[in-house]
Amino acid sequence: MDFTLEHTDATSNARAAHLQTAHGSIQTPIFMPVGTAGSVKAVQPRELKADLNAQIILGNTYHLYLRPGLDVLETAGGLHPFMQWDGPILTDSGGYQVFSLADRRTIDEEGVTFRSHIDGSKHLFTPESVIDTQRSIGSDIMMVLDECPAADVSEAYARSSNERTVRWAARAKEHLANTAPRYGHEQAAFAIVQGVTYPTVRRASARALVDLDFPGYAIGGLSVGESHELMYAMVEVVEPLLPPHKPRYLMGVGTPENLLENIARGVDMxxxxxxxxxxxxxTIFTTEGRINITNAQWANDHSAIDPGLDNYASQYFSKAYLRHLLKSNEILGLQLATHQNLAFYLWLMAEARAAILADRFMPWKDAILPQITQRL
Structure with a gap:
């Protein structure tokens, strides 16, 4: 993996960069459509690439480990050929699923013991086994195992949890160095900065992980119940401590406003x-504003879903038709709605990049946000 910082905006900390992986290049800032179980719901892989220009997608280690299972993925040659996607893939370590399955797991120094949400079977994730699992998946970018504490834990718990996350990261990096990819292409691992909303813990986490010298860094444990203001504040705490020549990934975020505000603070992915x-x-995101398409006001609106986007879902189908499909529970409605929203998110990232390269990100952001966040 190679990361090249191309330009930093003159009006903010926003960055434009180029990230090269074994399965293709990525221009940042970038939004990654989520394909948790090897599928971005309601969108074919060829549509993601040809129609939406998606540059990278995300899969989830926890879900893929449980189903279809590593034996299936290995015989397929990894997730790329299994799902017929030849672009880059990033996989989450499963740490967030550990957080969300509080009644089904226990955490100790070895790792996380949990029961499957599918059949109740018992499993153990360790820093080493999570790397092995992602080796079998074949993702281009792997996340190390971390603990993602709840937003309301004490500072003492946050500190103890983060110290364990750092120890797990060190174990993961050592194991990574002693293993090889299964399918002949390079795989990079990112560490995950934790610390809830405690600045001192966040700083300690970032410093310790930077000392371990990973190829990239994620900021985790946000968008889990804290206010947007606290999210932004924690990004501002961490950003100065992260190496400027390495990518920064804010996990699980979020709204169009969240994306633009965090791009302004130096986040890439x-x-x-x-x-x-x-x-x-x-809920439909458009270049003109946000729409609840099931409302009656759209029942006889035959204008394009989004005249501002140049793709077939946005241009060639009407709001009335999309509303009809969703109200009728037609599968095509799910496809068109998903296509439109991903097209909007990826358009927003491309526009943000153009504004950064032109040194006008903040004025552009301040002008575009009222437009795209208004409810039509």
Missing amino acids: FDCVMPTRNGRNG
Whole structure:
């Protein structure tokens, strides 16, 4: 993996960069569509690339480990050929799933013991086994195992948890150096900065992980219940401590506002289920504003879903038709809504990059946010 910082905006900390992986190049800032179980819901891989110009997608180690299982992925030659996606893939370590399965897991120094949400079977994730699992998946960028504490834990717990996360990161890096990719292409591992909303813990986490010298760094444990203001404050705490010549990934974030505000603070990479999940439930993001397409006001609106985007879902189908499909529970409605929302998110990242390269990110952001966040 090679990361080249191309330009830093004159009006903010926003960055434009180029990230080269074995399966292709990525221009940042970038949003990664979430394909948790090897599929971005309701979108074919060829649509992701040809129609939406998605440059990288995300898979999840926890879910892929449980289903279809490593034996299937290994006989397929990894996730890339299994799902017919030849672009870059980043895999989350499963740390967030550990957080979300509080009643099904226990954490100790060895790792995380949990019960499957599918059949209740018992499993153990360690820093080493999570690397091995991602070797079998074949992702281009792997996340090390971490603990993602709840937003309301004490500072003492946050400190203890983070110290263990750092020890796990060191174990993961050592194991990474002693193993090889299964499918002949390079795999990079990112460490994950934790610390909840405690600045001293966040700083300690960032400093310790930077000392371990990973190829890239994620900021985890945000967008888990804290306010947006606290999220931004924690990014501001961490950003100056992260190496400027390495990529920065804010995990699980978020709304269009969140993306632009965190780009301004120096973040390069994002993922979130919001565009796909919200689309399936009738919330449509457009270049003109946000729409609840199931509202009656759209029943006879035959204008394009989004005249500002140049793709077939946005241009060639009407708001009335999309509303009809979703109200009728037609599968095509899920496809078009998802297509539109991902097209919008990826357009927003491309526009942000152009503004950074032109040294006008902040004025552009301040002008575009009221437009795209208004409710139509």
